Amino acid sequence: MPELPEVETVRRVLKKSLVGKRIKDIDIRYNPIIENDTNSFKENVIGKEIIDIARYGKYLMFCLNKGFILSHLRMEGKYFYMKEKMDNKHIHVVFYFDDDSILYYQDVRKFGRMQYLDGDIYNIPPLSLMGPDLVLNNDISIIDLYNKIHKSNKTIKQLLLDQGIVAGLGNIYVDEVLYASHISPKKKGDKITKRNIEDIIKESKRILSKAIELKGTTIRSYTSSLGVIGGYQDFLQVHTKIVCPNCKMTLNRVKIEGRMTYYCKKCQRWGKWRR
DNA sequence: ACTCCTTCCTGGAAGC
DNA sequence: TGCTTCCAGGAAGGAG
Incomplete structure (x- = not known):
């Protein structure tokens, strides 16, 4: 059950591998994981480049050259990044990159969610509704x-x-x-x-x-x-x-x-x- | 506007 | 042994 430290750990690991990669294709195998309409999610994300990976609370943010993928792992969500192909019944979303590396999203309980958002990410829901991040915010009132x-x-x-x-x-x-x-x-x-x-x-x-x-x-x-x-x-x-x-x-x-x-x-x- | 309850989902544990 | 039932858990959405 990832909380702030586990999400931060995932962020640090993913950031090393993913910054600079361009998303070539996406395979969505279980639609409810994606909060947007799946077709518009694909349209918005395919072709974009990952320029940074950030975190707020338990949310992971893939910052694209335009827009963001906001990902919440909930109970069992996990990312696996690799060059090789892998498969199991709990992989629900697959991101293919232009250098033929692959990011797998696996979630045994299917509770995790991700969505594409554009604009001032911190001032639109869900992030706008959140309290101060206990680690990022050094000046909590x-x-x-x-x-x-x-x-x-x-x-x-x-x-x-x-x-x-x-x-x-x-x-x-x-x-x-x-x-x-x-x-x-x-x-x-x-x-x-x-x-x-x-x-x-x-x-x-x-x-x-x-x-x-x-x-x-x-x-x-x-x-x-x-x-x-x-x-x-x-x-x-x-x-x-x-x-x-x-x-x-x-x-x-x-x-x-x-x-x-x-x-x-x-x-x-x-x-x-x-x- | 607030609080409480239900739903989502599965594998592993417990019960029989 | 093998089948069934129960349970954890974050957050959204509905009910009151």
């Missing part, structure tokens, strides 16, 4: 974030998963950030303090940067994306863990709004002004 979170009575876990509030966190790293910030995932937005927000931003930056350094987290991953195996799983403190690394108490494993959540009831107390 504590007060703006506090205002957004403080007026809600949803849980902080749910709020941090909302990409409109902050961009990049998914289920794994939210648990890690809340643990590091000593905040219960069940704490409601209107009980969150400015100090909590500062901790969340600081810990998010620390954890996500470290995870990027280690090329992301690989758990329950049968195939490594592009042969890249992440190393951050060795640094996870609570997600998928049994015992709190700090107090050694058994961790709570509960569902919060449908998401499996790991936390330490003792070290992440809510209602108390631990922080």
